[in-house]
Ligand code: SF4
């Protein structure tokens with residue numbers, strides 16, 4: 001296996017880092033990643049929807065999660081990501097995790 005890479009216009013090697021997950025506990029729903037993303041990767045969802053989807057259905061209020069925050073960012077279409085990592089650069093809470101893409105050598 002090899003890591004998928006591309007090049008800049010000037011010919012320098014560039015390795016895309018694709019979105020893997022969002023830390024919903026840290027997300028404040030500011031929408032910065034949604035605005036900067038050049039693809040249709042993200043969507044804002046109600047926090048309750050995420051709680052229902054996440055394994056074990058954690059009680060975030062007991063963890064001190066701010067109940068005033070109604071929305072959190074979610075990944076709507078991971079497959080549309082181009083690996084630019086712009087979302088990570090604008091997030092004030094360091095919520096995004098990325099990974100390189102393994103391809104057959
Ligand atoms: S890495 Fe780029 S394309 Fe992928 S989700 Fe983040 S901003 Fe969007």
Ligand code: SF4
Pocket residue numbers: 022026027028029030031032033034072073090091092093094095096
């Ligand atoms: S930039 Fe970070 S804190 Fe703001 S909505 Fe996106 S993931 Fe949440």
